[in-house]
Amino acid sequence: MDCRMSTSGETEIHQLFTTLGLELPSATSTRDTIVTEDPSSGAALARVPLDDLASAQAKVAAACDAFTRLRLEPGPARGDLVRKFGARLRAHKDALARIVCAEVGKGIEEARGEVQEMIDICDYAVGLSRTLGGRTMLSERPGHRMFEQWLPLGPVLCISAFNFPVAVWSWNAAIALVCGDPVIWKPSLKAPLCAIATHGLLQPVLAQAGFGDAMQLITGADDPVATALVDDPRLPLVSATGSCAMGRAVAPRVAARLGRSLLELGGNNAIIVDATADLDLAARAIVFGAAGTAGQRCTTTRRLFVARSIESPLRQRLVAAYQQLQARIGDPRDPQTLVGPLIDRDAQSRFREMIAEIQRHGGELLVGGAAVDRPGYFVQPTLVRAPDHATFPPIDQETFAPILYIRSFEDDDLGRALAWNNGVEQGLSSALFSDSVRAVERFWSPAGSDCGIANVNLGTSGAEIGGAFGGEKATGGGREAGSDAWKSYMRRQTCTINGSRALPLAQGIRWD
Ligand code: UN1
Numbered sequence: 001m002d003c004r005m006s007t008s009g010e011t012e013i014h015q016l017f018t019t020l021g022l023e024l025p026s027a028t029s030t031r032d033t034i035v036t037e038d039p040s041s042g043a044a045l046a047r048v049p050l051d052d053l054a055s056a057q058a059k060v061a062a063a064c065d066a067f068t069r070l071r072l073e074p075g076p077a078r079g080d081l082v083r084k085f086g087a088r089l090r091a092h093k094d095a096l097a098r099i100v101c102a103e104v105g106k107g108i109e110e111a112r113g114e115v116q117e118m119i120d121i122c123d124y125a126v127g128l129s130r131t132l133g134g135r136t137m138l139s140e141r142p143g144h145r146m147f148e149q150w151l152p153l154g155p156v157l158c159i160s161a162f163n164f165p166v167a168v169w170s171w172n173a174a175i176a177l178v179c180g181d182p183v184i185w186k187p188s189l190k191a192p193l194c195a196i197a198t199h200g201l202l203q204p205v206l207a208q209a210g211f212g213d214a215m216q217l218i219t220g221a222d223d224p225v226a227t228a229l230v231d232d233p234r235l236p237l238v239s240a241t242g243s244c245a246m247g248r249a250v251a252p253r254v255a256a257r258l259g260r261s262l263l264e265l266g267g268n269n270a271i272i273v274d275a276t277a278d279l280d281l282a283a284r285a286i287v288f289g290a291a292g293t294a295g296q297r298c299t300t301t302r303r304l305f306v307a308r309s310i311e312s313p314l315r316q317r318l319v320a321a322y323q324q325l326q327a328r329i330g331d332p333r334d335p336q337t338l339v340g341p342l343i344d345r346d347a348q349s350r351f352r353e354m355i356a357e358i359q360r361h362g363g364e365l366l367v368g369g370a371a372v373d374r375p376g377y378f379v380q381p382t383l384v385r386a387p388d389h390a391t392f393p394p395i396d397q398e399t400f401a402p403i404l405y406i407r408s409f410e411d412d413d414l415g416r417a418l419a420w421n422n423g424v425e426q427g428l429s430s431a432l433f434s435d436s437v438r439a440v441e442r443f444w445s446p447a448g449s450d451c452g453i454a455n456v457n458l459g460t461s462g463a464e465i466g467g468a469f470g471g472e473k474a475t476g477g478g479r480e481a482g483s484d485a486w487k488s489y490m491r492r493q494t495c496t497i498n499g500s501r502a503l504p505l506a507q508g509i510r511w512d
Contacts, residue, residue, distance in 0.1 A: 045103060086122030118170035155184055155234065
């Protein structure tokens with residue numbers, strides 16, 4: 001049976017690559033390989049050759065060479081490369097989404113959304129390529145003019161995670177390209193096909209413009225390949241998405257060489273629902289936030305704090321919705337499916353271990369709590385009532401699975417809910433459901449949510465690309481995508497010119 005499924009998985013991938021006009025990389029005898037698998041069946045999809053240290057170094061050298069030319073290309077011309085890439089993504093949205101769906105098990109509707117997020121950031125970056133600018137400042141010295149300019153930084157190392165295998169890279173790549181920076185992409189080894197396909201779509205656009213070496217893809221093991229990239233002083237910025245543990249390994253190494261890092265790490269995101277909230281709206285947002293993408297977004301809703309007087313009606317709505325969800329677990333290729341598999345066997349084991357820990361600590365399983373008995377790595381979306389007053393360690397941990405904890409607070413004690421919201425090591429996303437302007441203002445006040453994202457009457461996940469994306473504390477402090485996140489990809493130069501014949505010193509110093 002495994003053999004038959006493996007054959008169909010391989011055929012599907014082969015056909016999708018053909019639709020994109022691409023060839024699957026072929027394994028050679030000189031390279032190590034990995035087998036990437038379909039998490040909804042456990043069957044093999046393809047054998048992918050890995051880069052070794054020597055090939056990785058050669059790719060870094062090529063990117064450095066590309067930088068010497070890309071930095072001199074006018075910004076709008078760099079934007080045109082991104083515009084053409086966006087056009088190719090539009091044309092091939094469905095096939096690329098199907099590869100994401102097959103390799104990481106993301107439901108096809110959400111996978112299409114992920115490719116749309118790539119298209120959106122391309123449009124955004126194209127606009128940026130004609131609008132990036134610096135400030136002019138007032139000089140204190142007569143006849144002097146002071147301004148700042150933003151210049152390309154250098155080749156950027158982008159480490160991406162399996163859960164958004166193409167969109168998060170595109171936030172980095174589209175912005176870096178218009179800023180004049182080549183990008184070296186080190187994708188998760190759980191999703192190499194997504195990266196190979198995306199890279200293949202971009203490559204003709206770059207090659208045609210003489211920048212075929214500006215984007216490099218390195219599929220390599222953490223040790224020694226990724227470690228060497230992180231340590232490489234030729235790469236002034238390391239933009240890394242993944243777990244807090246990964247960030248803790250990467251950040252000190254980059255800091256040791258005084259490089260820049262841009263970290264987008266874990267989240268243990270909460271929704272607070274107060275007594276004035278629209279419960280139907282809240283319930284819909286909570287279920288998507290907690291069970292969408294099988295709980296594998298960094299923005300997934302993992303904790304729910306509910307005002308005591310509405311706890312029972314909201315819980316009833318959620319229990320009913322979660323019961324219905326159990327029938328919508330399945331093949332992510334089926335548009336009726338709402339919950340696909342976890343990424344791999346380890347993730348499924350961690351889910352099981354966490355369920356055991358929840359029960360050990362007195363958590364009440366309201367719905368779900370089991371792995372699904374079918375091939376692949378499926379688990380049930382799980383709703384847990386956490387004890388209100390006892391300490392409950394599972395709630396403080398980010399388990400990358402669809403587990404949602406509910407806890408209640410007294411109606412007049414929003415301060416407690418905010419303290420719980422802020423009482424975890426991460427600080428990525430947060431949301432409040434409320435019709436009270438006072439509650440909303442408190443949530444957004446300096447004493448409110450400590451997260452990088454703070455939403456009102458919408459859930460914690462599903463951010464648009466126009467905002468700066470990222471969070472505080474153990475989430476790493478980085479900001480990617482919109483707003484002024486582009487500044488991380490450029491170097492700032494403060495420039496002063498003296499147009500007079502005198503040489504006045506700043507701060508009024510006389511030194512004749
Ligand atoms: C991630 O999980 O790493 O806001 C990124 C969201 C998506 C991006 C998630 N737009 O949920």
